[in-house]
Amino acid sequence: MNIVDKTYLEILDRILTEGTRETNRTGTDTVSLFGLSYRLPVTTEAFPILTHKKIQWRSLVTEMIWYLSGEPHIRNLQQHTKIWDAWSDADGNLETAYGRFWRYYPVPNYTAPIRRGDSNYLCDGEVLVNLDESKYRHNLIVDEKESIVIPCFDQLRWAIDELKRNPRSRRLHITAWYPPNATVSRLPPCHHSFTLNYQGGKLNLHLQQRSSDHCVGNPFNLTCYSLLLLLICREVNLNPGDFYHSITDAHIYVDHIEPYRNASREAYVLPQLDLSQLGDRSMFDLTYDDIDRLQLVNYQHGAFIKLPVAV
Ligand SMILES: Nc1nc(=O)c2c([nH]1)NC[C@@H]1CN(c3ccc(C(=O)N[C@@H](CCC(=O)O)C(=O)O)cc3)CN21
Ligand SMILES: O=c1ccn([C@H]2C[C@H](O)[C@@H](COP(=O)(O)O)O2)c(=O)[nH]1
Secondary structure, three states: OOHHHHHHHHHHHHHHHHOEEEOOOOOOOEEEEEEEEEEEEOOOOOOOOOOOOOOOHHHHHHHHHHHHHOOOEOOOHHHOOOOOHHHOOOOOEOOOOHHHHHHOEEOOOOOOOOOOOOOOOOOOOOOOOOHHHOOOEEEEEEEOOOOEEEEEEOHHHHHHHHHHHOOOOOOEEEEOOOHHHHOOOOOOOOEEEEEEEEEOOEEEEEEEEEEEEOOOHHHHHHHHHHHHHHHHHHHHOOOEEEEEEEEEEEEEEHHHHHHHHOOOOOOOOOOEEEOHHHOOOOHHHOOHHHHHHOEEEOOOOOOOOOOOOOO
């Protein structure tokens, strides 16, 4: 069996045998396991995606393009996939969008020098980026007509540039976690941070996740970040290594157990990912028009397993 389905199904069985039944805010209990990690090799020739069940590749690519866009809302995303609809308001606004924090991380906007007594003053000796002078200032346009913009920090752009300058940096960390937002958001980020690490001639990606729905979310998350790693490698001209995932609360919703028990576990050879239709365009320039330009080749898979999603 290929390494992706094998790893995924072993974890599924492990959660079910070693996990404990737990309650949570959704009203549907889970079988949960604390502390789980695994790694998968990422290549375009054997691309990490589950094959024993069908994964909606188009929805997944759309979600990736949405992340990269940095959009704080789902008004464009929802034209292409419904997967985020349940967590937005009627106008398509979300309290927390991953890409918004990757591309537009809020930081105080002050003009140097700041003095004691200024509202943005830190402690003596501490530093925060002065957005006015930063190459990575990224203005989030809130209202074009009214020219309302929020100056923010572009973490992803910085990490990519840094990777080009100094691939051996051990500081290539991107976070979607914004503590004050997390205190009030309906859905603070689940996969909240990732770190890029170049070793042995390969670029690896370590994803940290606080909460993982093994049957619905994880199949998307593992493939989404494998795709991101390959897009980053293409951007900076490095070879891809591993996707490494560490999860705090790995769980299976109890209403997923029965559909999975009845599902086939037959797996197939992994497909190839063809990015050639992107030409020499940067990942930062991808739009929803590019969805069908990211193609899986030879994706053989089992049946789609319909599962209820706990909201
Ligand atoms: N309980 C829960 N699990 C999640 O995985 C999850 C959340 N909540 N909330 C926020 C996001 C939204 N995500 C989702 C939501 C729905 C699908 C979903 O319905 N997937 C179906 C079909 C997708 C499609 O029709 O294109 C699937 O079976 O893969 C996947 C990821 C992942 N996240
Ligand atoms: O990308 C995602 C997003 C969400 N999830 C899952 C993990 C949990 O089952 C829920 C979130 O509920 P919390 O109570 O906020 O933990 O969504 C996922 O697996 N992947």
